[in-house]
Amino acid sequence: MLPFIYERADTLHEALSAMEEVNQQPPTDAPSQFIAGGTNMSDYMRLGVNRPSRLVDINPIQETAMRTIALEGSELRLGALVRMSEAEDHAEINRRCPMLSESLKLAASRQIRNMATLGGNLLQRTRCEYFREISWPCNKRLPGSGCSAMDGFNRQHAILGVSDSCIATYHGDFAQALIALDASIEIQGRDANRRLPISELHRLPEDRPDIETVLRPDEMITAIIVQIPQWASRSTYLKVRDRQSYAFALASTAVALDLDGKNVRDVRIGLGGLATVPWRAVTAEDVLRGRPLTEEAANAAADAAFAEAKPREHNSFKVELGKQTLVRALMEVREMSL
Numbered sequence: 001m002l003p004f005i006y007e008r009a010d011t012l013h014e015a016l017s018a019m020e021e022v023n024q025q026p027p028t029d030a031p032s033q034f035i036a037g038g039t040n041m042s043d044y045m046r047l048g049v050n051r052p053s054r055l056v057d058i059n060p061i062q063e064t065a066m067r068t069i070a071l072e073g074s075e076l077r078l079g080a081l082v083r084m085s086e087a088e089d090h091a092e093i094n095r096r097c098p099m100l101s102e103s104l105k106l107a108a109s110r111q112i113r114n115m116a117t118l119g120g121n122l123l124q125r126t127r128c129e130y131f132r133e134i135s136w137p138c139n140k141r142l143p144g145s146g147c148s149a150m151d152g153f154n155r156q157h158a159i160l161g162v163s164d165s166c167i168a169t170y171h172g173d174f175a176q177a178l179i180a181l182d183a184s185i186e187i188q189g190r191d192a193n194r195r196l197p198i199s200e201l202h203r204l205p206e207d208r209p210d211i212e213t214v215l216r217p218d219e220m221i222t223a224i225i226v227q228i229p230q231w232a233s234r235s236t237y238l239k240v241r242d243r244q245s246y247a248f249a250l251a252s253t254a255v256a257l258d259l260d261g262k263n264v265r266d267v268r269i270g271l272g273g274l275a276t277v278p279w280r281a282v283t284a285e286d287v288l289r290g291r292p293l294t295e296e297a298a299n300a301a302a303d304a305a306f307a308e309a310k311p312r313e314h315n316s317f318k319v320e321l322g323k324q325t326l327v328r329a330l331m332e333v334r335e336m337s338l
């Protein structure tokens, strides 16, 4: 690991001021970077993938809104420094929107979730093996150097949202539930704050996979806002992986379902382990709205969700796995009561 300067920020203002000298590089490559739980950052610093010269520790920040969970009416406000385990243990979130709790519970290990923050979880970087091992060409690490995964071993890689430059999977779970619920994030910069739909946070790789989000180097996520529909108690997060614990998704589905008798009044679907960014299956939702949720309808929705899939040599199994995961999740939520 390269030497770096470590600083602590006691306030949001101090943390953002510490970023004043940052250059125009993407936040992930900027010389000064924030660190919170550090579960992803320390891993990639050790591997030499992430090489900040200065880390600004934001754990001491005392602003209450960044450290608390507030649920008032249908609005859930999650401070960005709330630990994943704290949110997953929140009984009322679990009762009113199980897919949010389950997407947290099924991630990593409890030890990691005790450390990792919700804001940091959204910004975690891909586990593409060629990105992690710095001797391989990788457009995300070094733009223009090539993509070793394209014709390499790509079993874990994405089939949706891919480009000719990068097929790395976004490996988070929580973001799939958030995107299904149209959540938004609050972002604080030096001079202004802004609110952004979570669907606009992550960038498709296109020809610049190194630029992963629309965050500017001097900006920080301070909170996540979710409007929880009354019917979201009928929701689930289904994660399929190589082993049942401490593994990333090969395919996952976040589903929330609003039924009018047997007909689908509304449905929200997020897909994980399959795309380069948190993925909302809009076409699948459109197939289901206004019709009875039969197995045939679920299969039609799954076909629509993967119509644009672009598998490579080793990950073509993900097309069928993704479809079956979606169908199973839909059938499970159909049987849930409000």
Ligand code: SF4
Pocket (backbone or CB within 6 Å): 126, 128, 129, 130, 131, 137, 138, 139, 140, 141, 146, 147, 148, 149, 150, 165, 166, 167, 168, 209
């Ligand atoms: Fe790098 Fe993306 Fe290719 Fe992986 S898939 S080697 S992260 S460019």
